[in-house]
Amino acid sequence: MSAKLKKSGRLWLVLIPYLLWIGVLFVIPHIKLFGLSFVDHRSGELTLGNYAKFFGSDLYRRVFWRTALYAIFTTILTLLIAFPTAFIITKILGKKMKAILLLSIVLPYWISELIRAFAWMVLMRETGVISYLLQAVGITSHNIEFLYRNGTIVIGLVYTSMLFMIIPIINSLDSLDDSLIEAAYDLGGNFWSTMREVIIPHAGPGIMVGSTMVFMLNLGNYVTVTLLGGKNSLWFTENIYNQFIVRFNQNQGAAFGVILLTFSVLLVWITLKITKQDMAEAM
C-alpha cells in the first residue's frame, strides 16, 4: 500500500491534514512570534531590546528560573510516581484490574483542567474537606489552610500531568516480553539489577516521551499554578500573559515566549544526548 502510494507520488496527499495542522497551527504562528520578538513595541523598528529587557531584569530572570526548576522538579516527581504505577498495571495485575485502573487514570482527564484545579481548592482550602477530616479524626483542633503554598502548586502540577507520563510508559512496558524478565532472574539477577539492566532500558523511550511532555506542560501551565499558588504563584507564563493582555506589549511577550520555547527545546535536546536517546526512536 505505502509503496504504491510512494510510487504514484500520492503519498503527500495523505499528508495534507498533517501539513495543514503543522503549518497553520505551528510553523506560521511561531515564525510570526519570532519576528514580533525583534520589533520595538512603540517605534516598530528592529531591535534586540525585548531580549535585553529579560536579561537585564532580576525579576524576570528569577521568575524564569523558579518556573524552570519547579517544572523539572515536578517532572521528576511525576516520573517517580508514574513508573511504579505503570509497572504494576502492565506486569503485575490481571487483565480486568488493568482495565479498571487504566480507566480510573484516564477518567479525571475528561474534566477540564480548570475544574480539576477548583476541585483541589475545595479539598485544600481552610474550610475544606481535608481540614475537616483532620479535625474529625482528632489530629488537629482548628482549621488548616493548605492552599496558596509552593507545595500546593507541586501537587496540582503532578496531578494535572500524571496521565501524560503513565500512558507512554505503559506503552513501552507493554512491549517488554515477560519472558525476558524471567530470563533475567534465571540468569541470577535480582529485583534491582533486573530493573536497572532490563526493564528501565526497555522503557527508556517511554520515559523520555513522558518526561518531555510533562515538562513542557508544566513549564507552560497557567491555570493550575495561578489558582492553587495564590499570592506567591509567580510563573513565567503569567509574565507572558501580562505582556500581551495588561501591557499590550505583544513584542515583549513574544520575546518571552521565544525564550521559554528555546529553553525547553534545549533542555529536552540535552537530556536526549545525555541519555543517548534519539527523539525519532523515542517517539
Next chain:
Amino acid sequence: MKRRFFMIMMLVVFSLALVSCGSNEPAAPEAAAPAADAPAEEAAAPEEAAPESGGVLRMLTWEGYAPEELVNKFTEETGIDVEISYIGDNNELIAKMAATKGVGYDLVSPTLSYVATAQADQGIYQPIDLSKVNTDQINESLDAILEGSTYEGKPYAIPFVWGTTAMIVNTEKAPDAGESYLDLCDPQYEGRISYRSKYDTLYMFAYALGLDPAEAVKDEAAYRDVMDQVLDKLVECKPYVRVYWDSRQQIEDLLKKEEVWVASSWDASAWSMSLEDPKFKYVVPKEGAVGWYDTLAISAGAENVDAAYQWINFILAPENAAVIVNQTGYQTASAGAADAASPELAALVAESLPPEKMASINWYFPKPDYATDIEADVEEQLKAAQ
C-alpha cells in the same frame, strides 16, 4: 489529467487556508456577518433603515450589564438579535478590539478612564452622534462623561453604569476595621485580609499614604515615585494577606466561609452580601472610595450602528436600567432608575454613600501608556516579593 486537477485543487485549498490565517485582521469576523446586511450603506443612511432595521447587535460587555430579561425585551421590541461576549478587564476589551480595529463588535462598555487614551492609541471607537441619543433620560453625569471621553474635539462615550470600590468588613469578626485603607495592612487581621493585586488597590494605598496618583500620573517620573512608595507598603503588608482575589465570586466565597474578614470590594458585591447577611458591611474609609464609570461606546468597525443607538436608548430608559440596578446592585446613569430600584438596596446605598462620601469619591483618572506599564511593574514585583 484528472489527477493533476485534483492536486491543483488541493494546493489551492491549502494555500487559501494559509493566507486566511496569515492576515487575521478583518477576514474572519466579516465572514461571520450576515451577507444580506450591506453594513456600509446602512451606516451611511441609518434614518432610512431605522423603521425595520433587524439584523444583529454584537456587544462586548461586563457580566450583568445586559441581563437576559432585557435582551429578550429588546429583541421583541426591535426585531434585532443580540449577541454578547463578556470581558473581565478593560485591557482585555482593548486588546480584543485592537486586534480587529473593532470589527466584529458594534457596542462595547469600556470604563471612562480608558476611552480617550484607547481612542488615541488604537482608534477603536467612533464619535457619538448625540442627535441619535435620547439625552433626556440620562442624569447629570452626561456632560462630564462626554467631556471625559473627548478626543480631538469629539465625544466617544455615553455614561452607563457606575460604582465604587472600597472595603467590605465582617462586623462580627472585625468590628473596628474600615476606618482607613491601612486596615487592609493591620497585623491583627493577619491571614484574614484580601484585595486585588490590581490598579484599584494601588490607588487605595496611594490615597491612604497621603499621595495623589491622579495628579502624579501626568508625569512619568512622579507616577513611578508614587507607585514605588505604594509597592513598598504593599510588600510590607503581603504577609498579612491571604490571597489577592481575582473575581467577585472568589471574594464573596472567601468572605462567606469566613476565611477572610476584611477585604477590598466593589460596592454592588458588598451590598448583595449585606442583603443576604447584615453582618457584612460596605464601608467607605476616610480616604474616600475609588470610583469608576463604565460607558457605552460604539466600535469603529461597527456593522450595525443603528442597532447600537437603539440599545443605548433602550438600556438607559428608567424601567430597563432599574432591572440592572436590582440584579447587580450597580448604579446607572439613567435618570430615575434609582427610584425604580428596590427600597432595601436604596437604603444600603444611602447608608454607605451619603452626600459627603459621594463628594469624596476618587474617580478613576485617564492613564497614559507609561502608567499602565508602571502599574504592571508594581503588580509583578508585588507578586514576586517573598
